[in-house]
Amino acid sequence: MSLHLWWLYVTAVFLISATPGPNMLHVMSQSIAHGPRRTLAAMAGLMSAVLLCLTASALGLGALLKTSPLLFDVLRYAGVAYLIWLGVKAWRAQVTTGEEGISPRPVPARALYGTALLTGLSNPKLIIFAAALFPQFIDTARPFGMQLAILIASFVAIESFWYGAYALGGMKLRRWLEPANRQRLFNRATGLLFIGFGGALLGARA
Template identity: 30%
Template structure:
């Protein structure tokens, strides 16, 4: 695949990547409260979500969902409900309240990786990238799947680099605000952002 096509695609998605979303909010929340190591599951979950969207786009399933008003609405509302629920749970946990039985909580709530994965998979705007931007950089005379894989991998690398760069910034900021109350406040702010992102997704 021509390098200029890959570079052009990365330049096209860069403004979207740089716009704070669920993955960025989760990164800030987890790294500020639990340290740099929590960045890895956020990055891996986000990367997996992108590959899921890429695979669905290559199979043509994403196009079917986007064209079906009912299916698209279900995806949008499902993603919105997940983000709102995750935000409310994070707000509750910010107070330092111990969960009654943390191991009994659903994996999608307990796992940072799952939160990043579902936050991405259930995001219709992430799916739309592979249906609107990506086709503009694909050669119709060549096999589709390998080209989608190359572009998706390039996007994953860019997203990973972006999130890891912010990890260093957030970790240093967390050290400056080492007090428990300051971290709890940051946790609540990020929880409120998740709720806001969910509400924005719900209204389209």
């Protein structure tokens, strides 16, 4: 893979990762609820999901999902159900005021990681996306393994950057959300967005 081709890939992934989606919304909402430091566990869960999807795509799962509509639909419906559940949970989230703060009870890092992992895995389109994207930047005349490692490492670095950016954005919103009415508004807007992402995934096709 030439340096020019790598820069094209980095630019494309940078712009795609910047686009708000379930992962970025999850990072921001967790940062608001628990603070950016504790959100590192959620970021790790999301990144684990990204790595699993990218690796699965490289191993051929993306091609399998393209040729097996039934398998893709099973994964898609499971993802839709999970995103809608997250939406309902966000809509009904407890509103806190005064000394309680936005997050009255610390959530274990393991729980933050697990929820984020399932959020990241809820969209099988990432596997399809990687299966379609990677071949565009692979030079068949050069070693495949090294090029794939560079593509995945670059993806992870860029995704991590945007996780940090959204977490900092959540930190800045945290104080603004101290009044109960603003928390309630944010919770319902977040819930609707997650449900919307689930609806968009429901209409997706392999």
